[in-house]
Amino acid sequence: MKRIAVLFCCLPFTLIAQEVLEPLTTPSAPAATILELQPKVILQPKSYQTLETALYSNFLNETNEAVIPANFALEFTPYWTTNHGLSLMDYLYPETLADQLLRNSSFSLASTQSFVLGDSTTTNGIGFGYRTSFFFPNTADKETTRAAIEAIQKDNTLKGRIQLEAFDITENRKVANKSEFLLWMDAVVIRELKIYSSLTSDNDLKAILENITKESRLLPELDLEHPDPFIDQYKEIVDNAVKTKLLLSNFESYLKNRQGLTIDVALASLLVFPTNSFEFSYLPKNAIWLTPSYRFSRTLDFLQVLGVLRYEWYLDEFYDRYFPNTFTYQHTWDYGLSAVSEFKRLSLQFELVGRQRSATIPAGFDAMGNALFRKEKDNDLQYAGTIAYQLTDKIVLSYTLGSRFETILNPSETLISLLCLNFGFGGPNMSDLELLKE
Amino acid sequence: MRKTYRYRDLSYPVEDSTEVFLTVTYISDGNLGKTLVYQPHLGNPEIENSGTVSIGTGAQLRGRITICLTEIANLNPNEDEISLSFSLNDTPLVAHHNDKSEENNPTIVLFIRFPKP
CATH class of the missing domain: 1.20.120 (Four Helix Bundle (Hemerythrin (Met), subunit A))
Structure with missing residues (x-):
């Protein structure tokens, strides 16, 4: 499992040759979410795939029309690219939280050439993401x-x-x-x-x-x-x-649906090149997620409930300069719940998320010439349903319909209608070295 | 049908009085299995997962083919391969590797002779 670069060059072949290891879920890379390629707020726990890529088909061109752009997202879990000789019990029950942090750490990257600024010009944007997860088994699981x-x-x-x-x-x-x-x-x-x-x-x-x-x-x-x-x-x-x-x-079936609490932690940042020059960039938006999820016992094993707490913060300087006719809140808190039910290859997801935004706005000067500010607050609601069908164990087709939060550029356009195809790839394999093997 | 990987014509020269220890080391992550050695007068020694066990002296192993058999499965969905190694008295004997896409629950059999040095 050591030649990840080779794997990436051989994706079409790998897709056919790799074994069915673990079903994929709908894509939820933090890096793609910070770029708003993926409108949903609640990030499901990452699948077991060492490498995931997703092709999205829902973005805007310079005239704000939906197009099918070559947007790209990749999520990579480095720990599993090498062998560690873990026994099954070591694998299932890591001794420390640090072990879990290390094993589950994944890094994501997403890019687009169609990040639209306030004056409708398009520019390049890159999303960077990181996440890890912690699993707390209950007594029944052990x-x-x-x-x-x-x-x-x-x-x-x-x-x-x-x-x-x-x-x-x-x-x-x-x-x-x-x-x-x-x-x-x-x-x-x-x-x-x-x-x-x-x-x-x-x-x-x-x-x-x-x-x-x-x-x-x-x-x-x-x-x-x-x-x-x-x-x-x-x-x-x-x-x-x-x-x-x-x-x-x-x-094996049980291990895929272990009873217990999982807590996912994710971070993501957006890097934008407004003039499409590498030397001039902004980091206008950052986010941190905390996603607890609980899988129920056997009679309700089709049901998983997830919560979310997300904090986003925006860079005033960027939005004042490139979105001069819009109002941007500096701080955003999202909180909500999601329910996921799986029936063999079909899965249904629904999420309901509330949003509270706040901003500190200049309000002139007092008689002494001191700057005055006022606090602006706002609430919003997003809801979305997703139906996903597992075409193969490596390919998931999903469709999401719902209403999203008001966006900075087009606050009145809240419709979510996203068709997505998600591909998953396992790690590459060492070639056979044993001469005696029959 | 589950696959059986056979390693034939293995040889480990050993003196009559030397005790032979078999070591099994799991290399890939999340393996679960058991190794057994056909040695009835020692109760067929076993190793659960990775470990070391005595399989007898050179004299006890002489004159026949000793069978060492591992039943193994990998239950780690992050893992794509089954990889383990066998050694006798710290001397590497066999390094086995197979993709899980080929067989996730293989039987690995070593056929070992123990001639005089």
Whole structure:
């Protein structure tokens, strides 16, 4: 997982070749949000993808008309580009908050060539973002995890001991043919199942034994010179009989929806080049998010509730100069709730966010010549619903409809209508080095 | 069908009286598994995840192929690969690597001979 630069050059190939690891969610990179490519306020916790990119199709050109620009966002989690030898328990339960901070830190970058200034000229804008998250499992989560790992390890022992014997008797020529092999292995299977199977019922054990016996009799003759195909087929019969895949898939499903509290922290800044010159830039807008979310227990496992607290601050100098006919509040607080429900590939999201803005405005001078100021405050409301469909585990198509906060440039245009396609990419892979591997 | 990765013709020369220790080291993040060695008179030694275990003396291992088998799965959605290494008395023996897209729950089998030096 060390060649991220190579991956980025080979995106089309990687998209096809990479494994289905973790479903994507709709894009929510802080860097894209500060650029207003993404109008929603509540940032969902980041997906597990090491690298995410998103193509947006909702921005304005110089005549304030919606176009399909080449806007671009990228979010990258550096920790997972190298191996650390973490055990599963270390991975699931980091010892300290510092470990969580490090592992979950991701950096985002978004750019546009169509950032519109107050006089309708377009300019270049870049958004920089950072976020991390902290997960606090509850007692039920720890108990579920401990029990699942214990069951999987017991199953590993059962499968391992059966296979060990199968390999040993073929490699060391303790049997001469299929009949002798099956006779030997029947005794082994009975012995190991009684010791290591999690089944307690004699009837269940008997059913498994009968299944293995019946299926294994249908195997082709054992060729001791080339025993691998025979052993592989025998292994599959045992795997199916003890339902080994079920244990893992159940646990994997649980890990994707762990019960507990997640707190996401994000920061983002907007860098604008008003004259499209690199030497002349402003940092007109910054934001910080705090997003707690809670995933409910199994009966309500389709539901996740998120809260948001966001603070934005604006640079007066920039807005006074480039938006002379508009009024900009210097400080903005957003607070709200979002509910997300997932039904297999389909997910529905709704958010309702309130906004409080304030500004200190010059109000002339007093008789002594001292500058006077007055405080201006305002409230606003944003609501948006998103329907997302997971086309593949690496591609999500989403549509958002709603009403956004009043913008600085076009306060009367509050309609949100955003179609978005989000792509996710896992880390790159090391090439095989082992010469002996078959 | 779950894949089995076989490493054949492995050899580790050892004196009769030398005790042999097998070490398994998980390299990629979030692996869960168990390694077993066919050595019935020692109760088939096991290693849970990473670790080291004695698999017998040179004399006990002589004259046959010793089977070492690992059942492993990776449950870390951030991870794309399964990577681990095997060594005998601190001497590297096998470094296994496979992409999870190829197999997320593989069986890895080592066939090791222990001849005299």
